[in-house]
Amino acid sequence: MKFNIDTLPVLFPYPRIYPEQYEYMCDLKRTLDAGGHCVLEMPSGTGKTVSLLSLIVAYQQHHPEKRKLIYCSRTMSEIEKALAELKALMKYRTEQLGYEEEFRGLGLTSRKNLCLHPSVKREKSGSVVDARCRSLTAGFVKEKKERGEDVEVCVYHDNLDLLEPHNLIPPGVWTLDGLLKYGEQQKLCPYFTARRMMPFCNVIIYSYHYLLDPKIAERVSKELSKDCIVVFDEAHNIDNVCIESLSIDLTEDSLRKATRGVNNLDRKITEMKSTDAEKLQNEYAKLVEGLREADEARNEDAFMSNPTLPDDLLKEAVPGNIRRAEHFVAFLKRFIEYLKTRMKVLHVISETPPSFLNHLKELTFIERKPLRFCAERLTSLVRTLELTNIEDYQPLQEVATFATLIATYETGFLLILEPFESETATVPNPILHFTCLDAAIAIQPVFDRFSSVIITSGTMSPLDMYPKMLNFGTVIQKSYTMTLARKSFLPMVVTRGSDQGVVSSGFQIRNDPSVVRNYGNLLTEFCKLTPDGVVVFFPSYLYMESIISMWQGMGILDVVWKYKLILVETPDSQETSLALETYRTACNNGRGAVLLCVARGKVSEGIDFDHHYGRTVLCIGVPFQYTESRILKARLEFLRETYRIKENEFLSFDAMRHAAQCLGRVLRGKDDYGIMVLADKRFQKKRSQLPKWIQQALEDRYSSLSVDQAAAAAKAFLREMSVPWTRAEQEGVSTWGPEDLARHKAKMEIEEIRRLEEEAINANGAIGDVVMEDEFGGDEFDDTVLAELDV
Amino acid sequence: MSRAAQRSGATPSKRLAEDGDICPVCKSSRYLNPNMRFLVNPECYHKMCESCVDRIFSHGPAPCPIAGCRRTLRKAKFRKQTFEDIQVEREVDIRRRMAKTFNRREDDFVSLLDYNDYLEKVENFTWNLINGVDIEETEKTIAAYAEENRREISRNESVAAQEAQSRKARAAEELELIRLRREDARREDELERREKADMRRGIINKLATTDGDAASIAREGQRVVLKKSLARRAAIDKQRDNDPFAASTENGEASSGLIFKGLKKWVPPAPEKPYDPFGGWSVENEYFVLQDHYDWDWLSQAQTDIRHTAGGYDVNDYCARALCEAFSGFGVFIEDEVAGRNVGSAPSIATAAAAVTGSEKPDVNMDDIF
Ligand code: SF4
């Protein structure tokens, strides 16, 4: 389908378009024109990705400056999906335009997914693959090879050097699979192809970390220009990604390993001194002059890069007392020993970085400045020593990262030492958390650097939370509703059991047998009436386990068993994927199954239950975070102090975004249908925090039901859904063909003209009767207030 | 950074095994005596258990019982080990001593490179001491340096102490501020809750007494509360923004020097000049020079006569005064002044005096202060 938005010709690879897609594209275009950031909430299953891509590609191709698109997504599967969409889009464009545009689109993921080296690719862990690859591709390895020494190299990597650096791969869109195939054919490393081609791409699709984690971003995303369009898709968890990218945990075990690493380094230095002292001397000379990696033009093989953000990098020479290799090693040893003594403390400590540094200085005479250079100095040393078994130094690297971070950031971070694993544990097993509290720190450079950052997801309500937490301004914040020809999903809030007893996962009553039984009834009812798959979400593993065992005792599971196969998610990802597979099989062969899982687990985030895989989703209890966690407490306090977000406000926002994610799992398109049940009394008040598209479908009469009422409503709904239904009925209402679009545009135009006319009239005469907008958006409140009244 | 903290299951047992070692002197192990504590003496850093220390050193200094170590140890010097690695323990002791002597700071140096060179040299000395290289020579240099730079060392010491103090004060202040803010937040929450309850009661009352539309009454009530809370929030925000919390001081790093190149010359601040009430205006005579001595018989007598000098009589004063009177009026042209006065805009004498005082050059007109 082909249409114009203002003057921009857009090619949309489907014959029909949803109204909300059109609106979404209009807003995107406005944002790009204005040059600013935006937050957009688009209902799940309405083709967000394809609208995004087709608009931005159209925009790129239409404008001469061809702004690059950086599309960030969360998981591998999402990246692959986006690449496939892009490929289809470009194919469609070629067909429509009649010629092939000069265009490159590439996806980038870790080496683990892209490696072709016969032995390296068989490694299980990503970091080992990285490390082994580095030891095959590092600059000095190549030098050695050239000198004629017998070293192992990777042919896939070396073949790349034979090609022109800007033309490693022909134009076009390359899915990850395509890239792998091409690499195998041409004997080229797909990973490095993608990395090196990034400056020459029109569209780059990769994971958040490549932009947010300073350790990676420094290496991968450094050269991207300012006018890039950055998109964070599925961004409802972006604050957590930001925080994680700057946080680090140390354990006794990792410290022990780090000590081993230091001792190894020490030995290596002594060795090198006797065989090749010149190299160390060279490094030393370079450090003295403060030459910063002048020769590292292509530092893609760097062992690690500085974990701090580019703005915070210290741009001066390495301090004198860690210039010599042996001094630096002693320095590291001392630091690790200090950390070990800290770990011996048997009570919880939470400490700010300045106070930590003070204590450190008192005890070990380590100053802040050399500490800041730790990561960089270590990288330089590792390179000088030409270490090949880099994976052994991982824990040491972690310690160095920690050192650099704690010496760089004074505020927004906290150090928490937890000596015991749990409240009841008696044997100490300490963890030192260095935790970032401020999500804005990691993402700030992105906002500063790129002129347009688009943050979008299916569930981002309340929208203004994100600009607040991440500390940026937006051009547009918008939440779209879902246009439906028939009501294809039924959200309900269940507040009572059939016996009128309140149901809630609230702390006081969560283990109350009557509450548990009511939840059990809810499950049995819905298992009885739902065809195919049922997905149940619990707030936590702990709670899920206790409920399941209680249900077992009450005989509820036996009843459920008669209707559905019961499967459970566990923290173990392999077990869970097996459970999922079984679940799918059971749904496919008609019996159906019920999957019990956790609202913050893997299933709730990445797995879609489209069509018969999920007809009902039950959200049992509000998925609040575990508030006793010290890290969370610290973060809450920080949010209140800095951004004036109250504890409850944040907790409830966080719970609701997870709940909404869970609900969104079952509705993956407009021809899909499903029932969404929120089973907790507290949901009633939190209704207004659901995404707009769910809110809009949640009728008042369904906002406080008992279990049997809900079951009756669900039955009626399913009966309605079973009426044969053709796509034709959606035409013009929830999907638009070209004519509908033209009609809509005409209507908009007329309205625009009318508005302008009215404005003109208003300006001419009556200035007095300007209608005051209701600043509180009155209608949002009345239901909740009334609902609260009957407490 | 992976957040997944891998707590390995084997850790706790390992930890026990590590700590449960045996006293090298009496061979008793922690396994038998769980309360056993190990002590070290910074003389030789040989580890032994508390009871051995009591036993051997209670009656005064004694040689170390460890074979091959003949050092004499005193009980008072024994202390608990801070670091697991005894090597590090020793190193830190050495560093403590070094840090006392070499406490130059970055601003003592002309350039960063010099400072870094200084740091490296110090590190080299420390390294020598730790690893027992050229100990004697190093010690000698260090002692000489300490002697030479006694003043700078103590100065830097006091600066460091001051810094530490102010840092401490700042930390305390910050803590207090945080506490206050936390309290504020709590109070605010409380207030809000109470208001909400009031509002609800109000609505119920209204619903009971009037017969308006329930929904609109509720909406009305809600709006009032929202407005209130918004206003309150704004007020609080404003108050917070005025926080006297702007003091952010640089965290300078302290450090130290031998005959280090690139050291900035330390210039003691110039002594403050005495206060000058005339703002630089001096009573220099333009028309005569006061001589030290005038050949004048009856005066020369007065100069030495004890009867005069005892009262404080000074012949020089007399001469000065006499000369001053003799020359007063010189350079004053009354006609000019009068003419100036007639023009009307002439400054009064007083303002003229002020103007003169302001300018550097003394005016003869005003010379006559007596
Ligand atoms: S260069 Fe590529 S193919 Fe070779 S080891 Fe590294 S990732 Fe694998």
Ligand SMILES: [Zn+2]
């Ligand atoms: Zn003993």
Ligand SMILES: [Zn+2]
């Ligand atoms: Zn001894």
